[in-house]
Amino acid sequence: xxxxxxxxxxxxxxxxxxxxxxxxxxxxxxxxxxxxxxxxxxxxxxxxxxxxxxxxxxxxxxxxxxxxxxxxxxxxxxxxxxxxxxxxxxxxxxxxxxxxxxxxxxxxxxxxxxxxxxxxxxxxxxxxxxxxxxxxxxxxxxxxxxxxxxxxxxxxxxxxxxxxxxxxxxxxxxxxxxxxxxxxxxxxxxxxxxxxxxxxxxxxxxxxxxxxxxxxxxxxxxxxxxxxxxxxxxxxxxxxxxxxxxxxxxxxxxxxxxxxxxxxxxxxxxxxxxxxxxxxxxxxxxxx
Amino acid sequence: xxxxxxxxxxxxxxxxxxxxxxxxxxxxxxxxxxxxxxxxxxxxxxxxxxxxxxxxxxxxxxxxxxxxxxxxxxxxxxxxxxxxxxxxxxxxxxxxxxxxxxxxxxxxxxxxxxxxxxxxxxxxxxxxxxxxxxxxxxxxxxxxxxxxxxxxxxxxxxxxxxxxxxxxxxxxxxxxxxxxxxxxxxxxxxxxxxxxxxxxxxxxxxxxxxxxxxxxxxxxxxxxxxxxxxxxxxxxxxxxxxxxxxxxxxxxxxxxxxxxxxxxxxxxxxxxxxxxxxxxxxxxxxxxxxxxxxxxxx
Numbered sequence: 001x002x003x004x005x006x007x008x009x010x011x012x013x014x015x016x017x018x019x020x021x022x023x024x025x026x027x028x029x030x031x032x033x034x035x036x037x038x039x040x041x042x043x044x045x046x047x048x049x050x051x052x053x054x055x056x057x058x059x060x061x062x063x064x065x066x067x068x069x070x071x072x073x074x075x076x077x078x079x080x081x082x083x084x085x086x087x088x089x090x091x092x093x094x095x096x097x098x099x100x101x102x103x104x105x106x107x108x109x110x111x112x113x114x115x116x117x118x119x120x121x122x123x124x125x126x127x128x129x130x131x132x133x134x135x136x137x138x139x140x141x142x143x144x145x146x147x148x149x150x151x152x153x154x155x156x157x158x159x160x161x162x163x164x165x166x167x168x169x170x171x172x173x174x175x176x177x178x179x180x181x182x183x184x185x186x187x188x189x190x191x192x193x194x195x196x197x198x199x200x201x202x203x204x205x206x207x208x209x210x211x212x213x214x215x216x217x218x219x220x221x222x223x224x225x226x227x228x229x230x231x232x233x234x235x236x237x238x239x240x241x242x243x244x245x246x247x248x249x250x251x252x253x254x255x256x257x258x259x260x261x262x263x264x265x266x267x268x269x270x271x272x273x274x275x276x277x278x279x280x281x282x283x284x285x286x287x288x
Numbered sequence: 289x290x291x292x293x294x295x296x297x298x299x300x301x302x303x304x305x306x307x308x309x310x311x312x313x314x315x316x317x318x319x320x321x322x323x324x325x326x327x328x329x330x331x332x333x334x335x336x337x338x339x340x341x342x343x344x345x346x347x348x349x350x351x352x353x354x355x356x357x358x359x360x361x362x363x364x365x366x367x368x369x370x371x372x373x374x375x376x377x378x379x380x381x382x383x384x385x386x387x388x389x390x391x392x393x394x395x396x397x398x399x400x401x402x403x404x405x406x407x408x409x410x411x412x413x414x415x416x417x418x419x420x421x422x423x424x425x426x427x428x429x430x431x432x433x434x435x436x437x438x439x440x441x442x443x444x445x446x447x448x449x450x451x452x453x454x455x456x457x458x459x460x461x462x463x464x465x466x467x468x469x470x471x472x473x474x475x476x477x478x479x480x481x482x483x484x485x486x487x488x489x490x491x492x493x494x495x496x497x498x499x500x501x502x503x504x505x506x507x508x509x510x511x512x513x514x515x516x517x518x519x520x521x522x523x524x525x526x527x528x529x530x531x532x533x534x535x536x537x538x539x540x541x542x543x544x545x546x547x548x549x550x551x552x553x554x555x556x557x558x559x560x561x562x563x564x565x566x567x568x569x570x571x572x573x574x575x576x577x578x579x580x581x582x583x584x585x586x
Contacts, residue, residue: 018384022392025378026395030395032414048419054428099303102304103300103301106297106301110296120568120572125308125312126512127511127568128564129564131540131544132537132540133312135550159307162304220403256413259406262403262406266402
């Protein structure tokens with residue numbers, strides 16, 4: 001009996017520990033982000049209050065209103081930044097996906113010399129730290145005169161995204177059995193038709209998630225953007241965050257509001273693709 | 289009619305190769321060249337002033353450089369290992385849950401949506417000695433009545449940076465290891481149970497070897513964008529106080545853009561590039577190796 005009781009006690013303790021561990025882990029993961037969201041609705045006086053105000057007395061949209069009101073009134077040209085971010089991210093994603101599809105298909109379907117070496121070579125180009133790359137890119141782009149243009153940043157982001165999209169898309173094309181396309185070719189399709197009518201539809205969801213991943217990378221990128229953009233004509237939102245800082249003060253509330261604006265699209269897109277993204281990474285990596 | 293016919297795989301890979309050479313390889317060659325000159329942004333003609341290995345010698349004998357180098361390696365080692373351990377723990381805990389797993393998974397991915405620069409500002413705010421969440425909480429709970437200078441003291445600043453870094457990346461490990469846990473075949477685990485293995489033994493000798501490829505994928509992905517720590521550090525402390533949190537990347541950025549000494553910055557940049565490439569190749573090697581051990585790879 002005693003051992004039985006002992007056993008049960010142990011199981012309850014374990015269960016309690018498990019719950020406690022999980023709860024605290026989730027708190028650590030979620031609270032910092034929610035804190036930012038909460039502060040975007042609080043008046044600056046309350047954020048700065050000493051002693052701190054724990055239960056908000058007042059929630060309002062002042063920071064959002066100030067943010068959208070334009071330059072000169074404590075606002076930041078947020079809409080322009082948002083548009084810049086959107087144009088640059090979407091264009092670079094579409095191009096990266098097209099190139100990534102071609103490259104991924106080549107890796108998944110053809111055998112050639114130095115395949116493994118080329119693959120790691122591709123990855124290595126991605127490993128070059130943004131700061132180290134931004135120095136020569138800055139000099140080069142300044143020479144050609146594409147600093148502070150959408151085109152320059154799009155070009156940089158396409159290059160940034162290609163290695164990863166190839167890795168992901170390669171994994172998804174491997175999941176499509178080659179017999180499918182062969183069967184289509186026997187039925188009279190050209191290779192091109194077989195690709196678009198048979199292989200592409202099967203891998204479509206995976207390709208979409210690779211696209212969203214590329215979009216998020218461009219959307220969030222800072223190290224390159226901070227050097228390759230100069231003015232409102234091409235500044236993206238991550239660079240725009242710095243507009244809320246001045247020499248000695250920081251407009252926390254306003255910054256939180258812009259942060260929320262940045263997170264919302266990322267949040268929606270990440271939820272849409274989480275399943276495929278994991279499948280793509282693990283499949284491409286493990287069964288490669 | 290006698291057109292040169294390229295093999296199809298090369299045609300398919302060509303756009304990728306062209307773009308990558310234009311945006312990555314050519315600039316890298318340029319920076320390799322300029323690292324042998326005394327190039328300064330303010331004096332464009334100095335790019336033709338060949339100084340040989342002077343910049344490299346200068347970097348390799350510079351105490352500040354080695355301090356930053358050591359700190360970068362330290363940060364990477366500590367952060368990557370802790371992220372792996374926490375991610376493993378998190379994945380194991382989530383996989384044991386019977387109800388509401390989908391919700392937990394979604395919560396787990398929350399930090400992944402934050403742009404690194406956003407993470408920097410977020411933790412600069414949270415660790416702010418005056419209005420930050422951490423100090424407010426500690427003071428309200430009566431643990432301390434002084435404001436702890438999280439980002440002003442050298443040691444604490446490094447801790448805060450590592451904390452921020454781990455916060456962002458633990459979920460990458462967690463999610464991928466969780467995917468690995470789902471993929472583990474049931475039979476070996478049951479066999480281990482029948483053979484009388486303890487929970488620890490079956491974890492150590494059955495679960496963990498199966499998880500290794502997934503851990504290495506996560507490591508490889510992480511080592512591809514470790515330089516993201518640049519954004520975080522630049523915002524949180526900008527290498528301060530008194531260079532106590534200076535990493536290779538912030539040092540390079542400052543030398544290149546603020547001091548305008550591009551040649552010298554590029555020389556240091558090359559050293560950091562080799563560091564990143566070393567990490568990447570190392571983890572890709574490990575990945576292939578562990579795959580082979582499981583008999584997964586062809």
